[in-house]
Amino acid sequence: MSDDGRGLILVVEDDPAIADLVQRYLLREGFGVHLEKDGAAALAAVRRLRPAAVILDVGLPSMDGIEICRTLRADGDWTPILFVTARDDEVDRVLGLELGGDDYVTKPFSPRELVARVRTVLRRGPTAAEVLEVGRVRVDMTQRRAWANEVEIALTSTEFDLLAQLMRRPNHVFERRQLLSTVWGYSVTGTRTVDVHVAQLRAKLGEASPIRTVRGIGYAADRP
Template sequence: MAEQSRGLVLVVEDDPAIADLVQRYLLREGFGVHVEKDGAAALAAVRRMRPAAVVLDVGLPSMDGIEICRTLRTEGDWTPILFVTARDDEVDRVLGLELGGDDYVTKPFSPRELVARVRTVLRRGPTAAEVLAVGGTRVDLTRRRVWANDAEVALTATEFDLLAHLMRHPNHVFDRSRLLSTVWGYSTTTTRTVDVHVAQLRAKLGTASPIRTVRGIGYAADPS
């Protein structure tokens, strides 16, 4: 295990060549890295080491990445998870996001892009105390905590960033491509990721959700 300044990233990958490549690029960017190749060992490592983020392959021996994510989220562990999948199948990717994954890349991928996405899911809020309130939802940007109708709600790092971005600009309509660029830090022709995260936010926030769909365009936080 290598320990460096940006926090520890657990890389879970059973292909040694890919694991080594990802590790080298993360180390180059100042992250600490620990590698596991087995699903059950990876789950134990998350519980033991409390990494800042997990780069998680979907296809693994003993326990796949989807099951690892499901188990952690059921336990209340919301460590940011970036899925890596060899299957070019949107169902797998969307399922991972619905379980509480923060982002995904598909093999073959650019290691620079993967590192950029790790940095994105690890972004933290401003140092100055600030609480946003729109409708029945309150967001504490400093402590990264969210309440819906006074009940605290657990969000993934990406869900939090998306909600906070919309609530910082009430009534401003953002198209999906703009949200991908601003919140995720990249642009792509596939905007399904945004829709999945919005659906998950609405499910978690319930009647307090301030997110409004603007047909044919995107989403806005509506104070009404």
């Protein structure tokens, strides 16, 4: 089904009942939807259709969701990816996020929550020009681009939003739950997701990273 204006969402799910349910909710919210149930076919669809985002089941025939994400990121494709997994296991979640996934939901999930999270990863920056600088890191909110030591770095949509949130208020300490609410748009019991994304940001920013951990509280972007 073609894109209707809000963006085409590629749904990769081998359970027909779940795929149909997700498709109906996305269509209801005005998104275009394309369905795939096989990993290899899904990878080809991402490259062919250039969707706005991918809802990606982890357990798939021929190529699992983790391998699809790994392949896309290695190719420099940073299409937002939201993982869907039946494995209620922290290792799987962390692995997916470290590979460049933007978010995850665990089955069984609320279709309304899934759609809300899709909206979050598709969120764009302000229309007015805005450039943020903290130390040796700079982000352009309009173009959604980031640099560290004058070298451009590739960030996922969620990594970019997290970095921008920290840099908007230099030296301010953000609690983990506050970051979950403002960046991800929801609140959950565990805050490991925040820690994983911060670790990934630090790895990409290298020695230029301005992010400071405040033990037991959260994080801040410190201005020298």
